[in-house]
Amino acid sequence: MKKQEIIGFAAMMMATAVLLLSAAAGAAAQGRYVGQLSRSDVDNIIRRLEDSGDEFRRDFLRELDRSGLSGSQKRIYRNQVDFFESATDRLRSDFDRQNSWWESRNQVRNVISAAVPLNNTMNAISFRRNVERQWNRLRNDINKLADTYDLPGIGGGGWNGGGWNPGNPGNAVTPPAWAQGTFYGTAPNGSQITLTIGSDGSAIAFINGVRSYGTYTRGNMLVIDGNTSRVVRTNVGINTVSTMNGETIAYSRNNWGGGNPGGGNTPDWAIGTFRGRSPVDGSWITLTIGNNGNVSVNINGNVSYGTINGTTLYINGATSTVYRRGKGIRTVSNSDGQTINYEHFR
Incomplete structure (x- = not known):
């Protein structure tokens, strides 16, 4: 073989190797399911998310209207569900416009981001079981979509093979x-x-x-x-x-500049840990009131914090009046009169 032919052959082999490496890198950058899932497959995943999102939004807003939450809290939670719906709409619009389903990955990331505040709300507040079931279904659909696009989801779901925050250190821990x-x-x-x-x-x-x-x-x-x-x-x-x-x-926790006023002047009979049942779905509520006026509320493992000043209880912007009831207490919402009876627990 002549020298020029050898050089030409080596150059051709090198170019082939570069192309193969580029193709392999491109496939890796395109995610695990590119080539395995068709555009129609991913379209069906998004469509299920849209359907479960619409069902959840309808019943969530209906439940919110019936709740004893303050007007400012209701606005916050409505904004959360509206923001999520808008992110889902933008994903649909972008997906329909793109030739490759993978090109909508940034919009999927935005949908996941919009779902995080909703997930925290559903963990912190007790709703009727049908709303909680709908949220569980919607969360599963969100995490299925996240996994499809090689993204971490919510509540530990989605794909965990990569970091949540490019450019930020890893080693994330569970916050208190x-x-x-x-x-x-x-x-x-x-x-x-x-x-x-x-x-x-x-x-x-x-x-x-x-x-x-x-x-x-x-x-x-x-x-x-x-x-x-x-x-x-x-x-x-x-x-x-x-x-x-x-x-x-x-x-x-209660909008910009709001919150719970400082606590103090707590009656002796209101200090301690009390247990009662939620009038919404019967969940156990553990209410702890300290002698310094600090308050914590645990509903199914989800904890919120507030204060008590005299007999006025402030939690997440909602106020209730606390009454003595034998060895326990009674709280009556100042917005809608919702009453919860508590027994002294310890």
Whole structure:
């Protein structure tokens, strides 16, 4: 074989190798199911998500209207379900426009992000069993979609082969119950911030409509876009304190600047741990009132925090009046009169 032919053959083999490597890299970048699932298969997955989402939204809003939650809380939860529906609509529009189903991956990521606050709400508040069943179905459909697109889902579902937050450190841990949920704060420049911390350690911050991702790590540290803050528990929510310059942002669970007033002047008969049944679905409620006015409520393992001042109980923006009832107590909602009787537990 002549020298020129040998060089030409070697060049052709090298080019072939490069093409093969490029194809392999492209296939890897395209996800595990590209080539296995057709566009029609993924369309059916999205369609199931749309159907379960519509069913959940209808009954969730109906249940919300009948609840004893405050007007501000209802607005927050309606916004959550509306935001999720909008994200699902944008996914459908983008999916129908793209030639390859994989090209809609960013929109799928947005759907998952929009589902995180809803998941926290469903974990924190007790609803009728049919609504909870619908949410479980919808959450499964969300996680199925997440897995299809090689993305982590909600509540530990979806695909766990990759990180939630590109550019942020891993090692996410389960945050303490008081740090989980959706919080509202105001930045030093006046921008409104909505911060959601999930039970899986994922964090999402919305600042003037711009979304950033982060991770809750060991030692109650929060890392978002490379910036690290220490998370501190407060009576009304949390504070984040920057490790770089000490900048502190106060967050409340009850919209921007709201929250539960400070506690105090707690009657002796109201101090302790009490158990009662939810009038909505019969779930056990464990209510603990401290002598310092701090309050915690545990419903099926989901904990919320509040305060008591005198005989007025503040939890997540809702107020109730506490009455003595033998060795127990009774709470009566100041918005709709919903009454719960509690027995002294310990």
